Amino acid sequence: MANYELRCRECGKSWGNQPRSICDDCFSPLEVFYDYQAARGKFTRERIAGRAPNMWRYAELLPLPENFEPRTPTGFTPLLHAPQLAPRLGAKSLFLKNDAVCLPTLSFKDRVVAVALAQAKNFGFDTVACSSTGNLANAVAAQAARHNFKAWIFIPADLEPAKILGTQVFGAKLVRISGSYDQVNRLCSQIADERNWGFVNVNLRPYYAEGSKTVGFEIAEQLGWRLPDNVVVPMAGGSLIVKIKKAFNELIELGLVEPKPVRIFGAQATGCSPITTAIKAGNRDIEPQRPSTIARSLAIGNPADGHYAIKTITESGGWAEDVSDPEIVESIQLLAETEGVFTETAGGVTVGCARKLYKQGRIQPGETTVLCITGNGLKTTDVLQGKFDAEEPIRPKISEFASYLQRTADAAVGEIPEVVEA
Amino acid sequence: MNITVQIPTALRRHTGGTAQVNCSPTNLGELFSILDQQFPELKPHLRDEAGQVRRFLNVYVNEEDIRFLGGSAYAFQDGDEVLLVPSIAGGAC
Numbered sequence: 061m062a063n064y065e066l067r068c069r070e071c072g073k074s075w076g077n078q079p080r081s082i083c084d085d086c087f088s089p090l091e092v093f094y095d096y097q098a099a100r101g102k103f104t105r106e107r108i109a110g111r112a113p114n115m116w117r118y119a120e121l122l123p124l125p126e127n128f129e130p131r132t133p134t135g136f137t138p139l140l141h142a143p144q145l146a147p148r149l150g151a152k153s154l155f156l157k158n159d160a161v162c163l164p165t166l167s168f169k170d171r172v173v174a175v176a177l178a179q180a181k182n183f184g185f186d187t188v189a190c191s192s193t194g195n196l197a198n199a200v201a202a203q204a205a206r207h208n209f210k211a212w213i214f215i216p217a218d219l220e221p222a223k224i225l226g227t228q229v230f231g232a233k234l235v236r237i238s239g240s241y242d243q244v245n246r247l248c249s250q251i252a253d254e255r256n257w258g259f260v261n262v263n264l265r266p267y268y269a270e271g272s273k274t275v276g277f278e279i280a281e282q283l284g285w286r287l288p289d290n291v292v293v294p295m296a297g298g299s300l301i302v303k304i305k306k307a308f309n310e311l312i313e314l315g316l317v318e319p320k321p322v323r324i325f326g327a328q329a330t331g332c333s334p335i336t337t338a339i340k341a342g343n344r345d346i347e348p349q350r351p352s353t354i355a356r357s358l359a360i361g362n363p364a365d366g367h368y369a370i371k372t373i374t375e376s377g378g379w380a381e382d383v384s385d386p387e388i389v390e391s392i393q394l395l396a397e398t399e400g401v402f403t404e405t406a407g408g409v410t411v412g413c414a415r416k417l418y419k420q421g422r423i424q425p426g427e428t429t430v431l432c433i434t435g436n437g438l439k440t441t442d443v444l445q446g447k448f449d450a451e452e453p454i455r456p457k458i459s460e461f462a463s464y465l466q467r468t469a470d471a472a473v474g475e476i477p478e479v480v481e482a
Numbered sequence: 483m484n485i486t487v488q489i490p491t492a493l494r495r496h497t498g499g500t501a502q503v504n505c506s507p508t509n510l511g512e513l514f515s516i517l518d519q520q521f522p523e524l525k526p527h528l529r530d531e532a533g534q535v536r537r538f539l540n541v542y543v544n545e546e547d548i549r550f551l552g553g554s555a556y557a558f559q560d561g562d563e564v565l566l567v568p569s570i571a572g573g574a575c
C-alpha cells in the first residue's frame with residue numbers, strides 16, 4: 061500500500077492514485093497527501109545522511125511507486141555561499157541554490173519530471189508529453205529517452221533555439237505552436253482529454269509537482285538541518301514556491317528541523333507579472349496577462365497555481381517583486397561576475413528581485429536568505445547578444461600581444477599588467 | 483445567432499455524455515443559465531456556492547481566454563466556439 065494518495069485541495073475528496081489532476085466534483089486541483097505516521101522513524105536525518113547525494117534520498121516524502129528504482133542522480137545541487145554577490149545586494153548571509161547544474165538537463169525541471177516519469181511507468185503509459193516553455197521540454201525529452209518512453213513536446217513557436225535543439229536531440233517529437241504558452245497549455249489539456257498519454261503537467265501533475273519539494277528539503281539539509289529566514293523563488297505557474305513551503309512544513313512536522321517561520325518571496329518579470337501584481341494590489345486571485353518578456357521560461361500569463369502562490373507568500377509574511385528585461389540581463393551578468401554562476405533569464409529575475417527586496421528593507425542584511433537559481437545560462441545566451449564586443453583576433457606572436465595590451469588600455473580603462481619573471 | 487460549447491470529458495458524466503451543445507446566449511451569464519436548465523447536475527460543478535464561476539474553471543472563446551474579451555460583459559458572436567477547460571499549471575516554476 062502506498063502511503064500517499066490524491067485528494068482535492070478544496071473539497072478534500074479522495075481520488076486514490078491515478079493519472080488525474082482535477083477533481084471532477086469542483087474542478088479544483090488535486091494534491092498528494094501523505095500518511096506522515098508511516099514516514100516517522102524512517103525519514104530521519106541519520107538515515108538520509110547515509111543515502112546517495114541526489115533527490116531520491118527523500119523518497120519517503122515523494123509519491124513514488126513501491127518498487128521504484130531510480131536510474132538518474134537528479135538533484136542535490138550545490139547550495140553556494142555567495143560572499144561576493146552579498147554586498148552588491150546589501151546582504152550579509154546570502155546563499156544560492158544552484159539548479160543551473162541539476163542533472164540531466166540543467167534546470168530544476170529535472171526533479172519534477174523524474175517523479176512524473178516514475179508514475180508514468182507505474183500507470184502503464186508508453187508515451188509521455190508536456191506543454192513547456194523550454195526547460196520542461198528538455199527534461200521530459202531527456203528522461204523519456206533514458207526511460208524508454210515515446211515523447212511528445214508542445215512549445216510556443218518562438219522559444220530560444222538552445223531549448224528547441226536541446227529537446228530534439230533526444231529524439232522527442234517536438235510540436236511548435238503559433239501562440240503563447242498559455243495557449244499551448246490550453247491545447248494540451250484538450251489533447252490530454254483525448255489521448256492516453258502521460259502528460260507530466262496535466263494528468264500527472266499532482267505527482268510531478270511534488271518533485272519540487274526536494275529543493276526545499278535540500279536547502280534545509282545543506283544549511284545543516286536548519287531553515288533559512290527567507291527564500292526568493294522565481295514564479296511562472298506558481299508551483300515551485302508553494303512546494304518549497306510544503307517541504308519546510310513537512311520537515312517541521314517530522315521533527316527534522318526546529319519550527320521556524322520562513323518568509324517566502326516571489327520573483328517575476330515585469331512583462332509577465334500576474335502574481336506580483338496581485339500581491340502588490342492585495343488581491344487573492346490573479347488577473348491573466350499577455351506575457352511580453354525575455355524571461356520566456358517564466359512567461360505564463362495565467363498561472364494555475366497563482367492563487368496558492370499568493371496565499372503562500374502573504375501567509376508567510378513575504379512579498380513579491382518584478383524586474384524589467386534590462387534588469388534581468390544586468391542581474392545575469394552580476395551573478396556571473398560575482399559568483400561564477402551563469403544562470404538563464406529566470407535566475408536573473410530572482411537576483412534582480414532580491415536586490416529590490418533588500419533595498420526596500422523587506423529582507424534584512426543579517427538574515428539567512430536563499431536565492432533559488434532554477435536554470436542554466438547556456439540555454440538563453442541570445443539575451444546577451446551585443447553585450448560583449450567581438451574581439452579582433454591577433455597573430456600568435458608575443459609582440460602582437462604587447463601591442464594588443466597597449467591598444468586595449470588606450471581604448472578603455474584597463475591597466476597594462478606588469479611583466480614579472482615567472 | 484448560434485454558438486457551440488465544448489464539454490470536457492471530466493464534465494460529461496453530468497451531461498449524459500453530451501460533448502457539444504449548440505445554443506444562443508448573448509453572454510456568459512445566459513450561457514450558464516442555459517446549461518443549468520439543460521443539465522441540472524452540471525450546475526454545482528461550474529459555479530460555487532456563491533454562484534461565482536469556479537476559480538479553476540477557465541472559459542475560452544475561439545481560443546482566447548474570455549477574461550481578455552471582457553469576461554461576463556463579452557457579447558457572443560454568431561459562430562463563437564466556447565471551451566470550458568480546467569486551469570492547469572506547467573512551464574517553469
